[in-house]
Amino acid sequence: MEATVTLEYADEKTAEAVANAVSPDNFKTPIGLRVKTARETTKVVTKIECVAKLATFTATIDDLLFSASTAEKALRTIKNI
Numbered sequence: 001m002e003a004t005v006t007l008e009y010a011d012e013k014t015a016e017a018v019a020n021a022v023s024p025d026n027f028k029t030p031i032g033l034r035v036k037t038a039r040e041t042t043k044v045v046t047k048i049e050c051v052a053k054l055a056t057f058t059a060t061i062d063d064l065l066f067s068a069s070t071a072e073k074a075l076r077t078i079k080n081i
Contacts, residue, residue, distance in 0.1 A: 001051075002049050002050075004045065004046070004047050005048070005061065006046075009043070010042065019039040021068070021070070021074075022037055022064060034049040035060065
């Protein structure tokens with residue numbers, strides 16, 4: 001199974017912050033799962049490859065989106081201070 005998740009932001013600084021927030025997940029993957037996140041200008045692109053169970057694949061996508069959402073909320077909070 002493969003998926004590419006692309007998140008687009010208003011500026012490169014925000015995209016970089018989100019990419020940095022979710023990229024630690026790239027290093028803590030179980031056998032059979034590969035996650036690679038990179039910033040491409042104002043986009044954060046994550047490629048997921050999984051030869052494990054479907055549950056692992058869907059949980060990985062869910063974790064990625066949750067982490068990105070948390071980073072976005074933190075950035076909004078910082079901007080409003």
